[in-house]
Amino acid sequence: MSLNSATGRQRPPSLRDVAELAGVSIKTVSNVVNDYPHVRDATREKVREAILQVGYRPQVAAQQLRTGASKMITLAVPALTFSYFSDLAQEFIDEAQLRGQTVVLHSTSGGREAERTVLEGFNRLVGDGVIFNPLLIEEEVFARMERTTQPTVFIGEHLPEELPQGSDYVRIDNVAAAFDATAHLLECGRRRIAFLGAIATRHGLQPHSSGSLRRDGYAAALTEHGLDPDVAVVQAVDDWHRHDGFTGAQALMARHPEVDGIVCGNDDLAIGVLAQLRRLGRRVPEDVAVIGYDDTPDAPFASPPLSTISPDKHTLAATALDLLTERIQGHDGPPRVLDTPYALVVRESTAPAGATSSPATTTSTDLEELPR
Numbered sequence: 001m002s003l004n005s006a007t008g009r010q011r012p013p014s015l016r017d018v019a020e021l022a023g024v025s026i027k028t029v030s031n032v033v034n035d036y037p038h039v040r041d042a043t044r045e046k047v048r049e050a051i052l053q054v055g056y057r058p059q060v061a062a063q064q065l066r067t068g069a070s071k072m073i074t075l076a077v078p079a080l081t082f083s084y085f086s087d088l089a090q091e092f093i094d095e096a097q098l099r100g101q102t103v104v105l106h107s108t109s110g111g112r113e114a115e116r117t118v119l120e121g122f123n124r125l126v127g128d129g130v131i132f133n134p135l136l137i138e139e140e141v142f143a144r145m146e147r148t149t150q151p152t153v154f155i156g157e158h159l160p161e162e163l164p165q166g167s168d169y170v171r172i173d174n175v176a177a178a179f180d181a182t183a184h185l186l187e188c189g190r191r192r193i194a195f196l197g198a199i200a201t202r203h204g205l206q207p208h209s210s211g212s213l214r215r216d217g218y219a220a221a222l223t224e225h226g227l228d229p230d231v232a233v234v235q236a237v238d239d240w241h242r243h244d245g246f247t248g249a250q251a252l253m254a255r256h257p258e259v260d261g262i263v264c265g266n267d268d269l270a271i272g273v274l275a276q277l278r279r280l281g282r283r284v285p286e287d288v289a290v291i292g293y294d295d296t297p298d299a300p301f302a303s304p305p306l307s308t309i310s311p312d313k314h315t316l317a318a319t320a321l322d323l324l325t326e327r328i329q330g331h332d333g334p335p336r337v338l339d340t341p342y343a344l345v346v347r348e349s350t351a352p353a354g355a356t357s358s359p360a361t362t363t364s365t366d367l368e369e370l371p372r
């Protein structure tokens with residue numbers, strides 16, 4: 001640290017300190033810091049060594065004033081306590097680092113007002129743009145919004161058809177994925193299949209949510225295979241954590257002991273279901289087959305290993321960052337909607353013990369931009 005002689009207080013190292021130590025101009029130090037070309041290798045190395053010695057760190061605010069970009073983006077997700085979102089956040093962080101970007105994580109904790117704060121640009125702009133996974137914002141809020149306050153890419157599964165100008169949307173087809181998960185159980189010979197994961201509210205089951213989309217895919221698969229979706233068994237839960245799956249499975253099996261297959265809204269629910277079935281003495285998959293959604297890191301190590309839908313989280317993160325970068329750099333075309341791939345991964349929770357675990361089906365192998 002350098003000393004401010006006028007105040008007697010230490011101040012952060014500056015470009016001038018680096019320049020004096022390296023014996024070069026401040027402009028040369030700035031060129032090295034900003035990775036500009038046309039700096040001799042020997043000079044660049046000497047400046048970098050001086051930067052390490054004095055402990056200089058570029059100030060993001062000053063850089064943003066000079067260049068108009070901070071290389072910082074905000075990732076706003078509902079809650080990192082869900083395995084899917086913590087895993088997805090790491091994908092974004094890893095991919096952004098490869099691009100020389102920094103991710104600022106922001107959790108809305110599932111609160112509607114917190115989500116609206118993100119949509120309205122926070123109280124002040126945080127970085128160059130935002131990647132945002134809303135859960136609770138009403139569709140009419142989007143409908144009233146002509147343009148986002150900063151470049152925005154939405155992720156998630158249940159946004160309205162019309163998006164504000166200045167934004168894009170990257171998603172996974174939840175209906176198709178849940179259809180494939182249910183069809184897999186049906187093709188394994190299960191006929192009394194329940195869906196566990198509808199969110200209960202004071203007014204009934206939550207509409208316009210990941211759960212409702214996955215429930216729609218479940219019902220469509222029943223219809224496709226000649227079963228009546230009107231008599232399908234749907235088990236509501238309070239949330240999508242493991243203890244919700246544990247208590248939900250207890251209620252489900254008490255009401256419908258004949259169930260021989262369960263499609264779960266996510267892997268956390270499914271792991272809770274597996275624990276409850278063990279407690280009840282029901283064998284998996286011999287008595288009840290169980291499939292999840294998300295392919296979280298714990299899924300292969302569940303007891304038994306969990307069959308699941310595996311979203312291509314890496315492609316989702318890379319695609320969202322691509323679109324956001326284009327927006328930051330000035331692209332102002334109409335909102336774009338892209339679907340990213342997923343795979344059905346078959347493990348022992350739906351297959352006989354000893355069966356090979358593998359991605360059995362890849363439904364959308366290519367990134368697809370949907371017509372608006």
